[in-house]
Amino acid sequence: MRLKSPADLQRKRQKIISLRDSSRHCVTICSGTACHAYASEKTALAFDEEIKSSGLKGKVDIRRTGCHGFCERGPIVVIFPEEICYLGVKPDDVSEIVSTTLMGKGLVDRLLYKDGNGEKVVHEGDIPFYKHQTRIVFGNNRLIDPKNIDDYIALGGYSALTKALFEMSPDDVMQTVKRANLRGRGGGGFPAGIKWETTRNAPGETKYVIVNADEGDPGAYMDRSLLEGNPHSVLEGLIIGAYAIGSHNGYVYVRQEYPLAIENLSIALNQAREYGLLGENILGSRFNFDVTVHRGAGAFVSGESSALMNAIEGKVGEPRPKYTRTAVSGIGDKPSNLNNVETWANVPLIISRGADWFASIGTEGSRGTKIFSLVGKVNNTGLVEVPMGMTLREIIYDIGGGIRHGKKFKVVQTGGPSGGCIPESLLDIPVDFDELAKVGSMMGSGGMIVMDEDDCMVDVARYFLTFLTEESCGKCIPCREGIRQMLAILDRICEGEGKEGDIVMLEELSEVVQDASLCALGTTAPNPVLSTIRYFKDEYEAHIRERRCPAGVCKALVSYYINPEQCQACQICLRECPVGAITGGKNIVHVIEQDQCTKCGTCLDVCPPRFAAVEKLSGRPVPAAPPQGTKVKRVKKAQQ
Amino acid sequence: MKKLQKVTLTINDSEVIAKEGMTILEVARDAGIYIPTLCYHEKLAPYGACRICTVELSRKGRSRLVTSCVYTVEEGLIVKTESPKVIKIRKMLLELMLASSPAKAIQELARQYGIEKRRFEAEKTNCILCGLCVRYCSEIKQANAIGFVGRGTERRVVFHPEIASTVCASCRECFSLCPTGKLPSETDGVCFDDLTVDDFLKTQQSPA
Numbered sequence: 001m002r003l004k005s006p007a008d009l010q011r012k013r014q015k016i017i018s019l020r021d022s023s024r025h026c027v028t029i030c031s032g033t034a035c036h037a038y039a040s041e042k043t044a045l046a047f048d049e050e051i052k053s054s055g056l057k058g059k060v061d062i063r064r065t066g067c068h069g070f071c072e073r074g075p076i077v078v079i080f081p082e083e084i085c086y087l088g089v090k091p092d093d094v095s096e097i098v099s100t101t102l103m104g105k106g107l108v109d110r111l112l113y114k115d116g117n118g119e120k121v122v123h124e125g126d127i128p129f130y131k132h133q134t135r136i137v138f139g140n141n142r143l144i145d146p147k148n149i150d151d152y153i154a155l156g157g158y159s160a161l162t163k164a165l166f167e168m169s170p171d172d173v174m175q176t177v178k179r180a181n182l183r184g185r186g187g188g189g190f191p192a193g194i195k196w197e198t199t200r201n202a203p204g205e206t207k208y209v210i211v212n213a214d215e216g217d218p219g220a221y222m223d224r225s226l227l228e229g230n231p232h233s234v235l236e237g238l239i240i241g242a243y244a245i246g247s248h249n250g251y252v253y254v255r256q257e258y259p260l261a262i263e264n265l266s267i268a269l270n271q272a273r274e275y276g277l278l279g280e281n282i283l284g285s286r287f288n289f290d291v292t293v294h295r296g297a298g299a300f301v302s303g304e305s306s307a308l309m310n311a312i313e314g315k316v317g318e319p320r321p322k323y324t325r326t327a328v329s330g331i332g333d334k335p336s337n338l339n340n341v342e343t344w345a346n347v348p349l350i351i352s353r354g355a356d357w358f359a360s361i362g363t364e365g366s367r368g369t370k371i372f373s374l375v376g377k378v379n380n381t382g383l384v385e386v387p388m389g390m391t392l393r394e395i396i397y398d399i400g401g402g403i404r405h406g407k408k409f410k411v412v413q414t415g416g417p418s419g420g421c422i423p424e425s426l427l428d429i430p431v432d433f434d435e436l437a438k439v440g441s442m443m444g445s446g447g448m449i450v451m452d453e454d455d456c457m458v459d460v461a462r463y464f465l466t467f468l469t470e471e472s473c474g475k476c477i478p479c480r481e482g483i484r485q486m487l488a489i490l491d492r493i494c495e496g497e498g499k500e501g502d503i504v505m506l507e508e509l510s511e512v513v514q515d516a517s518l519c520a521l522g523t524t525a526p527n528p529v530l531s532t533i534r535y536f537k538d539e540y541e542a543h544i545r546e547r548r549c550p551a552g553v554c555k556a557l558v559s560y561y562i563n564p565e566q567c568q569a570c571q572i573c574l575r576e577c578p579v580g581a582i583t584g585g586k587n588i589v590h591v592i593e594q595d596q597c598t599k600c601g602t603c604l605d606v607c608p609p610r611f612a613a614v615e616k617l618s619g620r621p622v623p624a625a626p627p628q629g630t631k632v633k634r635v636k637k638a639q640q
Numbered sequence: 641m642k643k644l645q646k647v648t649l650t651i652n653d654s655e656v657i658a659k660e661g662m663t664i665l666e667v668a669r670d671a672g673i674y675i676p677t678l679c680y681h682e683k684l685a686p687y688g689a690c691r692i693c694t695v696e697l698s699r700k701g702r703s704r705l706v707t708s709c710v711y712t713v714e715e716g717l718i719v720k721t722e723s724p725k726v727i728k729i730r731k732m733l734l735e736l737m738l739a740s741s742p743a744k745a746i747q748e749l750a751r752q753y754g755i756e757k758r759r760f761e762a763e764k765t766n767c768i769l770c771g772l773c774v775r776y777c778s779e780i781k782q783a784n785a786i787g788f789v790g791r792g793t794e795r796r797v798v799f800h801p802e803i804a805s806t807v808c809a810s811c812r813e814c815f816s817l818c819p820t821g822k823l824p825s826e827t828d829g830v831c832f833d834d835l836t837v838d839d840f841l842k843t844q845q846s847p848a
Contacts, residue, residue, distance in 0.1 A: 043667075477689065477691055512728070
């Protein structure tokens with residue numbers, strides 16, 4: 001059914017709402033990628049079955065929604081209207097939920113969130129992970145079925161588009177976005193409105209608008225979840241942008257590795273076309289616009305704007321050497337405005353609620369909110385949306401619930417391979433584009449990897465450089481050869497063969513890679529190295545001068561040793577050692593044969609804590625083994 | 641047709657007049673100012689891969705490093721082709737190239753920039769991936785018999801057997817383009833020592 005006017009859309013919305021009974025139970029099951037991996041679909045099918053068999057069919061709605069964000073504890077089930085939140089729901093839990101909560105008024109206590117004091121939390125919004133967030137962009141994910149446009153329309157979807165098309169001129173829209181100072185969420189933080197204006201004013205009739213969904217930073221998946229969970233919000237933003245810029249053709253460049261995003265997006269496009277929200281004469285406004293989905297073949301560098309344009313043209317996804325911006329000369333040398341998924345999803349909000357509302361959130365230079373993917377050694381991993389300017393400490397401790405297993409925080413890595421590591425002393429900086437850049441990292445697309453005392457900073461730098469040697473396109477010398485040599489030095493340091501002068505050499509190489517590389521992948525590639533040298537030079541020096549890895553990560557610098565005073569000859573490590581490097585026997589002290597040891601750490605993991613006989617050594621020689629056949633010194637029971 | 645504007649800029653303290661749309665490299669060469677290049681060829685589209693033609697420019701008090709083979713001139717530009725920063729970059733790039741490709745052309749440039757010892761090692765490929773062969777085959781010959789495969793440090797040049805077996809034997813024009821001599825040495829050892837690419841291009845129709 002094609003909607004031919006804003007009134008049609010409004011009638012449609014009212015009809016959808018009137019057919020829904022808000023007092024009726026609705027069971028929402030998070031079906032984002034993370035919950036999907038926890039087999040959320042099995043849980044959802046169990047609900048289908050159970051509701052049918054208990055005679056509730058037609059009385060309870062079931063909705064498979066987008067990602068709720070609290071991925072650590074999936075599959076997540078939220079029951080409306082009470083907003084009762086159950087975590088880690090398995091198919092076996094379903095019949096109890098149906099009988100207790102849907103048929104009765106009770107709660108299934110064991111599935112509720114428990115806070116630090118063991119207090120149960122019933123409502124999703126009261127869970128500390130959610131309580132400290134401001135979910136203006138991501139929040140609707142949990143309310144809608146991304147495969148059903150009606151859900152989006154019921155929540156007021158496409159009313160921003162109506163407002164833009166019928167109450168605002170293209171220039172009004174542009175000025176609003178400019179005044180809101182919406183900065184690009186993809187990495188650089190370039191003001192979106194100014195980019196739009198450049199494309200609109202660039203010569204040429206044909207112009208393109210593009211969604212960059214080539215998210216690829218290790219550990220980052222916010223764009224994925226937004227596109228999977230609320231594709232219409234991105235699409236509505238794109239149509240509004242196209243209207244402001246004067247474009248009639250759009251692209252979504254999405255990674256082939258995101259099958260659910262592609263599926264949900266394609267469904268969304270078809271439904272939007274059916275409703276007349278895409279295509280000719282949108283809602284009777286005489287504005288024409290349609291969108292093509294371009295699936296990326298899996299090169300990280302294709303997220304770079306000119307490489308992305310090449311890829312859409314069907315060429316190899318390599319950056320162009322030209323100094324002309326893609327906003328002026330992009331696809332087929334036509335003006336092409338590229339923004340990231342999250343940037344586009346902010347646009348309908350700005351149009352609906354106004355630039356002043358948007359500018360009231362966040363900091364002076366960075367307005368609005370930002371979605372981060374909070375991962376690593378933090379208790380509550382998941383996707384979090386916070387106002388710009390919240391401190392790293394609040395994000396990691398209040399929302400993330402602190403560091404796992406009571407370990408000590410070490411750094412948070414932001415900005416992906418182009419970003420850097422931020423140490424504890426800077427945890428109170430407000431998170432925005434400029435502050436992160438000041439401390440040697442960057443916002444990037446929003447990856448946030450928390451690391452603890454067991455992470456080696458040289459090894460982390462090595463990890464990111466390994467990623468970059470594989471993902472650099474290899475076209476220009478400074479990026480390809482510079483990163484190759486930097487990685488060779490880091491490899492050497494981690495292997496215990498570091499030399500005096502290596503740190504200076506890394507800095508010297510970094511400078512040239514930054515200054516001379518062709519695209520932003522290269523110019524930012526040294527950041528993981530520079531930021532770790534900046535804050536953890538002592539760790540580099542320990543590797544080089546003392547042959548010691550303070551975090552005990554670099555295998556070549558670590559040895560395992562069984563303390564003969566403490567070994568109780570329980571034979572567990574002896575059995576578990578995968579290479580048979582441990583000798584000993586009943587009542588005989590166990591010894592690790594150092595020349596056979598592969599340093600896998602199994603012995604340390606399996607040694608019973610009450611003996612704690614296995615030690616990890618770094619930077620000092622392994623003490624001589626006791627003579628063969630040394631008998632165990634029994635620890636008296638009382639002391640145990 | 642709009643008449644091309646004249647642009648005045650300064651290269652190494654001397655004023656130069658150029659036509660709009662020219663690159664810094666073209667203008668500098670016309671004015672007899674030397675800028676080293678490795679992946680550049682005047683008959684091919686600028687590629688910007690070797691970065692050895694990097695120059696420093698300043699405009700309105702802000703300085704910036706750009707590759708002169710790609711950057712088009714602007715009114716009032718101040719260009720330094722051998723600033724300390726530029727020399728530092730070129731030296732490092734040459735050192736990086738020498739690690740895998742200690743070829744004559746690279747060594748000569750290295751000598752010119754005073755590089756005495758080799759600090760880096762890499763697998764000897766003798767190929768700096770300048771792409772002259774690939775681009776020549778594609779842009780001029782339109783044969784596409786040779787191309788890149790792989791990404792990052794895995795990137796390399798290969799002949800596409802299906803095409804190469806039919807066109808390469810009678811062509812071999814890319815041989816003389818190769819700055820490291822890798823192509824002839826890796827194929828049948830025949831090298832067109834006394835011919836330059838221009839000799840080959842004379843027999844070609846100039847591209848539209």
